[in-house]
Amino acid sequence: MIYQLVKKEAREILRDPVILGVAIVLPVIMLFLFGYAISLDVDDVSMAVYDQDRSQESARLIDAFVGSGYFTIEHYLDSPGQVDRVLDKGEASIVLAVPPDFSRDVNLGKRTEVQVIIDGSFSATALIVSNYAASVVNRYTEDLLERRGEAAAGTVGINPRVWYNPPLRSVNYIVPGLFAVLLMAFPPLLTALSIVREKERGTIEQIYVSPVSPPAFIVGKVITYGVIAFFEMLLILVIGTLWFRIPFKGSVPLLIGISLIYVLTTVSIGLFVSTITRTQFQAMFLSLIVTLMPSFLFSGFLFPIATMPYMLQLYTYVFPARYFNDISRDIFLKGVGLEYFIGNAVLLIIYGGALFIAASLKFKKKVA
Amino acid sequence: MLPGEAVIKIKVLSRRFKRTWALRGIDLEVLKGEVFGIVGPDGSGKTTLMQSICAILDPTSGTVLVQGFDSVSGAKEITSMIGYMSQAFSLYGDLTVEENLEFFGGIRGIRAEVFEKRKDELLEFSGLKPFLKRRSSQLSGGMQKKLALSCNLMHEPDLLVLDEPTLGIDPLSRRHLWRMLKEYNSRGKTIILSTSYMDEAKRCGRLAFLLNGELVACDRPEAFGEDLEEVFASRIKKADWVRAVPFDRKPAEAGFVRIRGLKKTFGGFTAVDLQELTVESGEIFGLLGPNGSGKTTTIKVLCGLLSPTEGEVEVAGVDMAKSPEMVRGRIGYMSQRFSLYLDLTVKENIDFFGRVYGLSPGLLDERRRWVLDLSGLTGFEDVLTGELSGAVRQRLALGCSLLHHPDILFLDEPTSGIDPVSRRAFWEIIRLIAASGTTVFVTTHYISEAENCTRVALLHQGRILALDSPGALKSRHGTDSLEDVFISVMEGAP
Numbered sequence: 001m002i003y004q005l006v007k008k009e010a011r012e013i014l015r016d017p018v019i020l021g022v023a024i025v026l027p028v029i030m031l032f033l034f035g036y037a038i039s040l041d042v043d044d045v046s047m048a049v050y051d052q053d054r055s056q057e058s059a060r061l062i063d064a065f066v067g068s069g070y071f072t073i074e075h076y077l078d079s080p081g082q083v084d085r086v087l088d089k090g091e092a093s094i095v096l097a098v099p100p101d102f103s104r105d106v107n108l109g110k111r112t113e114v115q116v117i118i119d120g121s122f123s124a125t126a127l128i129v130s131n132y133a134a135s136v137v138n139r140y141t142e143d144l145l146e147r148r149g150e151a152a153a154g155t156v157g158i159n160p161r162v163w164y165n166p167p168l169r170s171v172n173y174i175v176p177g178l179f180a181v182l183l184m185a186f187p188p189l190l191t192a193l194s195i196v197r198e199k200e201r202g203t204i205e206q207i208y209v210s211p212v213s214p215p216a217f218i219v220g221k222v223i224t225y226g227v228i229a230f231f232e233m234l235l236i237l238v239i240g241t242l243w244f245r246i247p248f249k250g251s252v253p254l255l256i257g258i259s260l261i262y263v264l265t266t267v268s269i270g271l272f273v274s275t276i277t278r279t280q281f282q283a284m285f286l287s288l289i290v291t292l293m294p295s296f297l298f299s300g301f302l303f304p305i306a307t308m309p310y311m312l313q314l315y316t317y318v319f320p321a322r323y324f325n326d327i328s329r330d331i332f333l334k335g336v337g338l339e340y341f342i343g344n345a346v347l348l349i350i351y352g353g354a355l356f357i358a359a360s361l362k363f364k365k366k367v368a
Numbered sequence: 369m370l371p372g373e374a375v376i377k378i379k380v381l382s383r384r385f386k387r388t389w390a391l392r393g394i395d396l397e398v399l400k401g402e403v404f405g406i407v408g409p410d411g412s413g414k415t416t417l418m419q420s421i422c423a424i425l426d427p428t429s430g431t432v433l434v435q436g437f438d439s440v441s442g443a444k445e446i447t448s449m450i451g452y453m454s455q456a457f458s459l460y461g462d463l464t465v466e467e468n469l470e471f472f473g474g475i476r477g478i479r480a481e482v483f484e485k486r487k488d489e490l491l492e493f494s495g496l497k498p499f500l501k502r503r504s505s506q507l508s509g510g511m512q513k514k515l516a517l518s519c520n521l522m523h524e525p526d527l528l529v530l531d532e533p534t535l536g537i538d539p540l541s542r543r544h545l546w547r548m549l550k551e552y553n554s555r556g557k558t559i560i561l562s563t564s565y566m567d568e569a570k571r572c573g574r575l576a577f578l579l580n581g582e583l584v585a586c587d588r589p590e591a592f593g594e595d596l597e598e599v600f601a602s603r604i605k606k607a608d609w610v611r612a613v614p615f616d617r618k619p620a621e622a623g624f625v626r627i628r629g630l631k632k633t634f635g636g637f638t639a640v641d642l643q644e645l646t647v648e649s650g651e652i653f654g655l656l657g658p659n660g661s662g663k664t665t666t667i668k669v670l671c672g673l674l675s676p677t678e679g680e681v682e683v684a685g686v687d688m689a690k691s692p693e694m695v696r697g698r699i700g701y702m703s704q705r706f707s708l709y710l711d712l713t714v715k716e717n718i719d720f721f722g723r724v725y726g727l728s729p730g731l732l733d734e735r736r737r738w739v740l741d742l743s744g745l746t747g748f749e750d751v752l753t754g755e756l757s758g759a760v761r762q763r764l765a766l767g768c769s770l771l772h773h774p775d776i777l778f779l780d781e782p783t784s785g786i787d788p789v790s791r792r793a794f795w796e797i798i799r800l801i802a803a804s805g806t807t808v809f810v811t812t813h814y815i816s817e818a819e820n821c822t823r824v825a826l827l828h829q830g831r832i833l834a835l836d837s838p839g840a841l842k843s844r845h846g847t848d849s850l851e852d853v854f855i856s857v858m859e860g861a862p
Contacts, residue, residue: 004474008460008467015462015503202456206519208424209452210475211444365443367424368385 001212005220009194013224023190023228024235027182031236034178035171035244045129048075048092050083055103061114064140065096070132083117093119094129106144172247175240176332177301180325182236183259184266184295187229189287191221191270196283199274205367214363222267222356229263249335255328258345262324265352266291269320271359295321323348375400375527375558376421381430383416390416392581394430398560400526403553405572405589406562407600409787410758412578414562415455418529421560422452434527448476450527451520455535458516461505465496465515468504472519483522490518493548508829509659510541517548528552530561534568536784536813538658538828539851540858546571564787566596579603601789615738615770615804622685622698623649623775623807625670630679632665639665640830642679647809647823649775652802654821655811656854662830663811664704667780670809671701684775697725700774702765704781710754714745717753718768725772732771739767742797759790766797770806777801779810783817795820815851826854833857 013019047065051058065071074092077083086092097115105112116133118126198204207217237255240246270287277283297303298312299321305313316322323344330336338345376398383391391413398404406414419425420432423443432439434446459468469490473483491497494514499507504515513533520528530549534542546568553559561572569575569589576586577600584603585592593599625647632640640662647653655663668674670683672692681688684698701707708717718739722732740746743763745756753761762782769777779798783791795817802808810821818824819838826834834841834857838850845853 001475001477004471007474008463008471011467012460012462201461202454202458203460205424205452205454205456206458206472207475209422209447209450210472211448211477212475213444365424365447366426367419 002216002220002223005212005217006223009220009224012194013228019190019194022186023232027186027232028235028239030182030185031175031178031239034174035240043070045071045094045132046074046092047071048077048083048086048095049073050077050080050095050097052100053098053102057103057106058098060143061098061102061137061140062096064143065133065136068132068136068139070136087117087119090119094133096133109148171244172333173329174301175236175244175246176328177299177325178240179233179236179259179328180262180299180321181292181295181301183229183233183263183324184269184299184321185288185292186232187225187263187266188270188273188291189284190228191225191267192273192277192283192287193280194221194225195271195274196277196280199278200280208365208367214365215360218271218356218360218363221271222264225267225270226260226263229267230260233259233263246332248332250331251335251337254338255331258324258327258331258348261345261348261352262320262327265320265348265355268352268355268359272355272362275359275362291321294319298322299325301325317347320348320351323351373400374398375402375435376560377431377433378421379431379433381417381420381432382428383413383420383425384428389581391420391427394583396576396583396586398558400558401553401556402558402573403549403571404558404560405569405575406560406578407564407569407575407596408578408584409600409789410785412787413581414578415531416581417578418452418531418560418562422450422529423447424452449525450529451523451525452529453513453516453520453531453533455531457512459504459512459519462503464501464503465491465507466500468515468519469522473522476523478523486522486524490521493551494518495544508538508541510537510544513537513545514541514548517545521552524557526557528557528559530559532562532564534563534565536659538661538813538858539815539854541658542568543855566788569596577603597788597792600787601792615801615806623805624682624684625653625776625807625809626680626682627670628680630666630669630681631677632662632669632674633677638830640669642666642830642832645825645832645835647807649807650802650805651823652798652808652810652821654818654824655809655827656813656815656818656824656850657811657827658813661827663813663827664780665830666827667701667778667809667811671699671778672696697772698775700769700772700777702769702777702779702782704784708753708761708765708768711752713750713752714740714743714756714764715749717764718771721768722771727771735771739764739771742767759786759794762786762790762794763797766794770801774806776807776809779808781811781813783812783814791817815854818850824850826857828858 013023049062051062062073066073071094075086077086077095083095083097087095095117097117099112099114102112102114114137116130118129118133195204198207241248269291273283273287273290277286295301298305298316298319300316301321305316305322308316327341327344330341374397376396378394378396381391381394382389394417406417408414416425420427420439421434423432423434423439423446426440435449437445439446460471463471466487469487470483473487478486491500494517496511496515496518499511504512507515517530517533534545537545549559563569572589574587575589575592577584589596625645627642627645629644630640630642631638655666657663665674669676669681669688672688672695675692676689683695686692686695686698688695709720712720715736718736719732722735727735740749743760745751745760745764753764756764766779766782783794786794791814798808798810799820812818821838823835823837824841825832834853836844841853842848842850845856847853
């Protein structure tokens, strides 16, 4: 019986170009849009230098910035007032201020500090710029130690280093995150629409007056749309690794296994939406609100959860995209095994199972 | 017919939707082997009753027993032994004829060898064999209904429940469908159906007449009297009837329509192909045909909502190819779906349409009173339109389409889904409007309504099969029923 339902569903989908388009083409378009458009990478950062030392050592430090390839020096400043001005006008997004006794302290082997002032109006890029600057200063220090030997130890302060994504290519974490978003956006939408469409057209009444049980009907939908979502996932995986050259460090079977659980969860959200809506318009609206929007905002896809207020951090646990986003990045970028994210995986299974049962119970074979 | 045991026992069944009672205290028994008809005006509870019998709607109070199973606790048993055809298109449009049969056979758990045999029988029986590979959405309305019925006969249910199975399909298909039903019934199977065609009501073994959710009468059709429609009309409150509201306007000079070589195609499909058609001022011109014959497309072209693929169309002196927007102020249009805003009140709807047509405040006041009078809604100005009954809403929509006193009034299936009595009342208004000199161009799939027209065109698959006054058509074919004319014309068509 489930076989009959799946066969019917598959035939309908294969003959409806719109469904196929939403299922396959739209996710690919989104993947390319996000892969290229949302880039948090920074290069050619405009830089101003306020060198109060004007020595050979300060010139070396400035060279280190230019030589890194990330920074372009636009201005040399003479007074603290000019520092404010270039930042206010946006003529530079970073100012390097070298203190007057910089070379003296370095030569004496004393610890000194250079000041880096960053335009923080867009915090995400500011963080990256600051990391770049820190790594430049670090490199300069290492170079200094080499030239001077251990005698001149402890010169310029050490800042946090960047792990997991050394070149800081943002596409490397956008695409694994996009996994969570795309699988959340389309499969539930398609599932919800397919059931509500039957309600609108009246075919569902034929299901009601047949021996098909609610779980059988729902399993029929889950299998069909689960398979579509699975293809979507493979597509993103292949394009992500081959086209965008995302380094894939983890195990493919593990990712596929976890993705299947995630897909069943997202499809179950669609099922649940379909049980509480009557028209395709309502279903579409509701599924976008409960899936696409939160998976953008609260999954950690673009906005790091750790920087959210505590209450919002708790709120993010409502959305399964959050669990999967972590898992996906763990497998992709860190290449870690199941034991590292077993907690998230269990939460996903519970989440999906509960939704599926709720949808089955809510689906009554009655017209009102 | 042999008196069998009761298949269905309904005891004091009531069903409420929010604050309204759709069914109240129904007591009813249906016997094995009966063809049991349910009739009643729009909104009288026919569909609710049938859904309750099919166990897909729980009673608010009372019980429904189908072959001894309770519709709440034994819903599973009931649904597995009945067949039910709702009013809606109940097929999967993207699946072919064969695939639909396969699906409905499959979910009923029919074994492959039995399936093949039944499929062949049903295809033979319904005449659908040549269309095996065609998608069901591309079948004509009549064929769709025959396929939907076949899908429900797949598992040979003992009880068949059909909600208005013949609504809006052509007379020939209607005849075929009845032949199928009679044959199935002759095997001792029970059939319950609702209908708004009185000739069909007469063919039932017994009839239940519902009014406002109550069972008013239940008896053999003969016991009701000779003219069923008249009998039912006399039972329905007079308040629902039309009042003679004078419609004063200057006779239109140019309320004519001229069509030459009109063709409208959608992709490869020709929806309308009209060689020549002229409608003179002051006519009530009826365009008759089953669902999907091209009536709505024709009207939409005439109103400038669709542009013709080829051909010349002139409406009220305006060439539709050149300046379709010029015609807007000269015509009134009422579509088959109510064009009113259901979440606005009666007055708000009238005022909205009045302003759209640019009526001055003084004129709007005067015309509003007229529309309220016409629809019997004086004193109900602040009621939400969605709360009105279908028939009253239709009259309000008609009033709104006449606010600007158009030269031609286009009515697209104005009486679809309305009971026979309200239909009759509606036609009295149409005659009134035409008497004032307004040309009325109306489509309908109720062939009997065409008697009210000065001339009718029989439309089938986008072409006019016959065109004349009803009297002339009937005498030419030697019959007193327009439906017979249609059938003989269709049988003669290629």
